[in-house]
Amino acid sequence: xxxxxxxxxxxxxxxxxxxxxxxxxxxxxxxxxxxxxxxxxxxxxxxxxxxxxxxxxxxxxxxxxxxxxxxxxxxxxxxxxxxxxxxxxxxxxxxxxxxxxxxxxxxxxxxxxxxxxxxxxxxxxxxxxxxxxxxxxxxxxxxxxxxxxxxxxxxxxxxxxxxxxxxxxxxxxxxxxxxxxxxxxxxxxxxxxxxxxxxxxxxxxxxxxxxxxxxxxxxxxxxxxxxxxxxxxxxxxxxxxxxxxxxxxxxxxxxxxxxxxxxxxxxxxxxxxxxxxxxxxxxxxxxxxxxxxxxxxxxxxxxxxxxxxxxxxxxx
Amino acid sequence: xxxxxxxxxxxxxxxxxxxxxxxxxxxxxxxxxxxxxxxxxxxxxxxxxxxxxxxxxxxxxxxxxxxxxxxxxxxxxxxxxxxxxxxxxxxxxxxxxxxxxxxxxxxxxxxxxxxxxxxxxxxxxxxxxxxxxxxxxxxxxxxxxxxxxxxxxxxxxxxxxxxxxxxxxxxxxxxxxxxxxxxxxxxxxxxxxxxxxxxxxxxxxxxxxxxxxxxxx
Numbered sequence: 001x002x003x004x005x006x007x008x009x010x011x012x013x014x015x016x017x018x019x020x021x022x023x024x025x026x027x028x029x030x031x032x033x034x035x036x037x038x039x040x041x042x043x044x045x046x047x048x049x050x051x052x053x054x055x056x057x058x059x060x061x062x063x064x065x066x067x068x069x070x071x072x073x074x075x076x077x078x079x080x081x082x083x084x085x086x087x088x089x090x091x092x093x094x095x096x097x098x099x100x101x102x103x104x105x106x107x108x109x110x111x112x113x114x115x116x117x118x119x120x121x122x123x124x125x126x127x128x129x130x131x132x133x134x135x136x137x138x139x140x141x142x143x144x145x146x147x148x149x150x151x152x153x154x155x156x157x158x159x160x161x162x163x164x165x166x167x168x169x170x171x172x173x174x175x176x177x178x179x180x181x182x183x184x185x186x187x188x189x190x191x192x193x194x195x196x197x198x199x200x201x202x203x204x205x206x207x208x209x210x211x212x213x214x215x216x217x218x219x220x221x222x223x224x225x226x227x228x229x230x231x232x233x234x235x236x237x238x239x240x241x242x243x244x245x246x247x248x249x250x251x252x253x254x255x256x257x258x259x260x261x262x263x264x265x266x267x268x269x270x271x272x273x274x275x276x277x278x279x280x281x282x283x284x285x286x287x288x289x290x291x292x293x294x295x296x297x298x299x300x301x302x303x304x305x306x307x308x309x310x311x312x313x314x315x316x
Numbered sequence: 317x318x319x320x321x322x323x324x325x326x327x328x329x330x331x332x333x334x335x336x337x338x339x340x341x342x343x344x345x346x347x348x349x350x351x352x353x354x355x356x357x358x359x360x361x362x363x364x365x366x367x368x369x370x371x372x373x374x375x376x377x378x379x380x381x382x383x384x385x386x387x388x389x390x391x392x393x394x395x396x397x398x399x400x401x402x403x404x405x406x407x408x409x410x411x412x413x414x415x416x417x418x419x420x421x422x423x424x425x426x427x428x429x430x431x432x433x434x435x436x437x438x439x440x441x442x443x444x445x446x447x448x449x450x451x452x453x454x455x456x457x458x459x460x461x462x463x464x465x466x467x468x469x470x471x472x473x474x475x476x477x478x479x480x481x482x483x484x485x486x487x488x489x490x491x492x493x494x495x496x497x498x499x500x501x502x503x504x505x506x507x508x509x510x511x512x513x514x515x516x517x518x519x520x521x522x523x524x525x526x527x528x529x530x531x532x533x
Contacts, residue, residue: 056438082440093435097453107439156439166438 005035005196006163008055012064015050015221024050025221027064032213034069034163035194039211041201042244047221048200052166055198056085068164083107086157086165086195090172092149094141100126100152101137107160125155130185147178154186158193165197172201183209204245208233208252216241230256254314255282259298262314264307269297277306281314288314324498325505332499336485340506343484346402347474347510350409351467358414362421366455367447375422379415387412387473391480405474405482412473413466420462424455457526464518471511475503485510 008031015025025047032038040048053059055066057078066073073081094103104125105118113121123133129151141149150170157165171179187210190197201207207214208229216224216232218240225237233253236242245252260277273287274297288296288311298306329336365371387408394404428451436450452459478486488495488503495503 058434058438079440079442082438084440087435087438089431089435089438091431093429093431093433095432095436095450095454096429106436106441110440110445153435 004163005194006069007034008032008038008164008196008198009067010051010064011067013051013054013061013066014063015047015054015059016062022220023047023062025054028217028221028223029064030215030223030226032196032198034196036212037190037197037199037210039199039201039207039214040217041204041207041214042217042224043219044202045219046217048202048217049168050221051217052168052198052200055164055166056082056087083111083160084162084164086160086162088150088153088157088165088167088170090169092141092153094149094152094156096141099138099140100131100144103141103152104156104159106156111160121159122155125158128158128189129155131155146174147182150174150182154189163196165195167197167199169200169202171206172203186210205252208256216244251282251285254285255280257281259284259296259309262298262309264298264309267295267308269295269305269308272297272308274299274305277301284309285311285314321497321501324496325501328495328498328502332495332502335488336502336506339483339485339488339503340510342482343471343474343477343486343507344510346405346477346482346484347409347467347471350406350470350474351413351463353406353410354413354417354466354470355463357410358418359421362418363425363447363452366422366425367443367451369426372422372426375418379419382411382415385411388476391476395480401481402483405477405480409470409474413470416462416465416469418462420465421455421459424458424462425451427458428454453525457522460518460522460525464515464522467514467518468511471514472507475507 010028010030013025013028014023016023028047028051030038040051042048050059054061055068055073057073061074068076076084095106098106101119101122104122105113108118108121122137126133126136131148131151136144136148141152144152153170157167171182174182183206199207199210201210211229213226214229214232215226218224224244225232225241227235230253232241233245233249233256236245236249242249257280258277259275259279259281262281272295273291273293275284275287276299284296288294293311295308295310298309300306362375365375390408390411391404394407397404425447432450432454433446436446441449474482474484475486475489477484478488478490485503485507489500489507492500
């Protein structure tokens with residue numbers, strides 16, 4: 001049941017709170033191509049959450065426009081607009097008095113889907129987010145762990161098969177190990193579903209890991225740079241961006257590529273460390289440093305050596 | 317003296333069982349009518365103010381005024397307007413019942429997890445749906461607690477209707493000459509029983525409403 005992803009356009013979108021000095025979001029213009037993940041990142045006070053909530057009109061625009069597939073959000077019926085957009089928040093906000101099934105089925109039920117359709121959809125979604133449809137369907141949110149609850153939150157947002165997802169620090173309150181796993185699973189899901197996603201975080205590493213594009217917002221809700229992670233890391237437009245991405249941005253840039261992206265040579269690899277092709281270059285470099293080696297052997301999925309990569313190949 | 321009254325009271329009960337039943341029915345009718353009217357007034361107001369997160373002072377103001385008005389004085393005043401009887405007593409009891417219902421309803425809705433409400437709004441529930449499907453069920457335990465307090469107040473106070481021609485168990489209590497001290501005591505025990513039964517029933521409902529929201533261990 002694929003729904004076409006939507007293109008999202010911020011067009012001079014502006015939010016000024018009455019009685020407060022300066023704008024929260026200041027003439028923000030950017031285009032999120034259909035099916036891509038756009039991460040809004042920046043220091044607190046950068047207006048990233050405000051920008052996100054402008055899209056589903058939880059916060060009304062003061063000026064400018066936001067368009068989904070060419071239609072202004074202001075031309076949509078408010079309730080229909082929100083039902084057509086998936087929304088995930090940090091604290092999840094599951095309804096504690098409803099079962100997991102009822103939580104996930106909320107929007108489909110509002111849209112008039114029948115019970116059988118909802119049951120099937122819930123089972124499908126629970127499986128998709130890595131929960132057990134038989135065991136977890138009838139449980140209540142209080143019986144789940146934080147990570148499980150966020151999975152349910154994601155399933156609930158996907159229930160009506162939205163073409164656009166808004167995610168407000170969804171993994172922010174989860175411990176680092178589970179967070180990394182949820183991030184990986186989210187990327188796997190996105191690879192399958194190809195939704196247009198706007199994702200808010202204050203964590204630049206999360207932004208680099210998840211974003212097809214990253215929008216860095218600075219204080220006062222002004223856009224500092226909107227680019228691919230690669231270009232943000234390699235060509236920050238100013239000191240603010242360079243500062244924000246950190247002094248280790250060259251290392252971070254290494255984490256965007258994997259050993260599989262390189263062309264290994266057929267030199268002898270006896271006694272060298274062996275690493276799988278999906279290892280990113282940053283981790284590979286760390287291994288070389290730790291083991292005082294100048295080269296390593298890249299290993300394919302079948303366990304066969306693909307060849308040898310030298311330290312300078314990583315840094316090229 | 318006390319012991320003999322006690323014995324007398326328990327002798328009174330089987331001998332005047334149908335009378336007690338009839339009077340208890342009157343008290344219950346009076347009390348539940350007052351509670352119903354109080355609910356009709358205070359529930360929508362409390363729900364609306366709580367949903368809007370405003371009117372805290374209004375809710376508390378109405379409540380403290382309501383609580384500080386003595387029911388006896390109110391009935392005395394009401395005789396001039398409504399005359400002696402059922403409705404005059406009912407009005408006084410409604411005034412008594414509104415404060416706990418209003419404040420508890422307000423805080424029940426106002427205190428619902430803001431993340432659940434925000435998620436609901438973001439998902440496209442209308443304001444009415446947020447109230448009926450999220451805030452009301454989640455606030456129900458606290459709301460029922462308010463109703464329970466109001467019910468106990470009202471049933472206990474409904475006895476003063478006996479003095480003001482409203483009938484009920486208070487009628488027996490006001491006529492010691494006819495029914496004796498044992499009769500008064502018996503009626504008082506029945507009032508207490510009625511209040512406790514109602515409180516217990518609402519307590520069961522309250523626990524049922526909050527059962528799902530706490531983790532099962």
